[in-house]
Amino acid sequence: MVGLTLSNIGNAALDILYPPRCVVCGCHGDFLCANCFGKLPQADGPRCDVCWLPVWSESCRACTEHQPAFTALRSALRYAEDVRTLVHAFKYRGLSCLAPLLAAPMVDELVEAGIEADLIVAVPMTGMRQRQRGYNQASLLARELGRALDLPVSDALGRRRFAGQQAKSATADERRRNVEGAFEVSKPEIVAGARVLVVDDIATTGATLDACARALLNAGAQEVIAITLARED
Numbered sequence: 001m002v003g004l005t006l007s008n009i010g011n012a013a014l015d016i017l018y019p020p021r022c023v024v025c026g027c028h029g030d031f032l033c034a035n036c037f038g039k040l041p042q043a044d045g046p047r048c049d050v051c052w053l054p055v056w057s058e059s060c061r062a063c064t065e066h067q068p069a070f071t072a073l074r075s076a077l078r079y080a081e082d083v084r085t086l087v088h089a090f091k092y093r094g095l096s097c098l099a100p101l102l103a104a105p106m107v108d109e110l111v112e113a114g115i116e117a118d119l120i121v122a123v124p125m126t127g128m129r130q131r132q133r134g135y136n137q138a139s140l141l142a143r144e145l146g147r148a149l150d151l152p153v154s155d156a157l158g159r160r161r162f163a164g165q166q167a168k169s170a171t172a173d174e175r176r177r178n179v180e181g182a183f184e185v186s187k188p189e190i191v192a193g194a195r196v197l198v199v200d201d202i203a204t205t206g207a208t209l210d211a212c213a214r215a216l217l218n219a220g221a222q223e224v225i226a227i228t229l230a231r232e233d
Contacts, residue, residue, distance in 0.1 A: 023089045023098070024082045032086065032101045040086075040105075041078040043231045051206055052231050066176070068206055069213035070198070070224045074113050075231030076105035079202055083230050087201055091137050099137075102229050103144030106199075110149070115225055117197035119190065120146050121157045123212055124183070141229065142199040151197070156187040156219075157212060175207035183212050185219035192220035203228040 019028045024036040047053060048060035052073045077083045090098045122142035130136050139155075146153035160182055185191055198212050203226070213224035 023086055023095065030101075031095060031098055036082060037101070040083055041080050043075045043078050043233075052203070054233055062206075066173075066210075068210045069217055070206075070209060070226045072113075072115065073203060073206060073209060073226040073228070073231075074109050074115065075203055075228045076109040077230045079204075079230035079232040087230060091133070091201065094134065096135050096137070096140055099140035099144050102201075103141050103148065106141065106227055106229055107145060107148045110145075110197075110227060115197070115227075116195065117149075117151060117225060118194040119156075120149075120151050120153045120197045120199060121155070121191075121212075121216070122153075123198060123200040123208060124155075124157055124159050126159050138200045141201065145197070145199060145227070154187065154190050156185050156190045157198075157216065158184055158186050160184040175205045176210065179208050179211040181211075183215040185215055188219040191216055193222050195223045195225065196221045198224060198226045200226070200228045202230050202232065204232045 020031050021028055022033040022036055023031055025033060027033055043052065046055055048055045048063060050063050050070075050072055051060060051068055052075055053060060053062050079087070086098065086102065089095045090102060120142050122136060122138035125133070125136045125138075142153050145151070196216050198209055198216070200209060203209060206226075209226040209228075213226065216224050
């Protein structure tokens with residue numbers, strides 16, 4: 001209790017000396033002000049129930065060409081405009097404190113969609129990249145989702161090999177080949193028979209989430225659902 005009190009005093013002192021500023025607009029008060037939060041682009045409108053890409057007909061071309069291993073993907077926001085700024089700050093500027101703020105709309109999306117799971121896992125990073133960054137942003141989001149939804153969070157999913165950066169210009173097929181076989185389940189007894197929720201910050205083509213889902217299903221998972229903060233349309 002004393003340690004906690006001293007920690008709170010220290011944090012309060014830091015807030016006085018270096019008050020938090022909104023990552024988007026720069027105003028003082030919080031790392032994401034209510035005004036900017038309310039303007040973030042939502043991943044709404046007609047979307048595929050499986051891959052969550054916008055659709056204008058009953059069939060989804062992306063899923064027709066390649067059926068993902070996950071049952072469904074949901075994303076709270078579109079990866080555009082100020083969301084790009086937020087994600088960049090979260091991943092590359094050391095602002096891990098954004099995790100609770102960014103996880104909140106993900107929780108809302110899951111609850112609204114009525115998605116249920118038994119277990120949460122984060123898309124893993126290589127040990128080297130995590131040491132360089134200091135944390136895995138997907139793990140921080142997974143931890144917040146676990147608290148909010150009262151679900152266990154496991155590190156059962158790991159990297160088998162380094163897949164390299166997903167090139168922005170790569171096609172969906174190239175991205176899938178890049179991550180094929182890159183993930184493994186180190187604790188199959190934990191995922192066996194479970195409905196697993198895989199967490200990441202961004203979904204682009206969905207190749208990484210698809211590879212994670214295949215590894216989990218091969219290890220005995222009953223079903224894999226994916227959730228991300230943002231979806232690139």
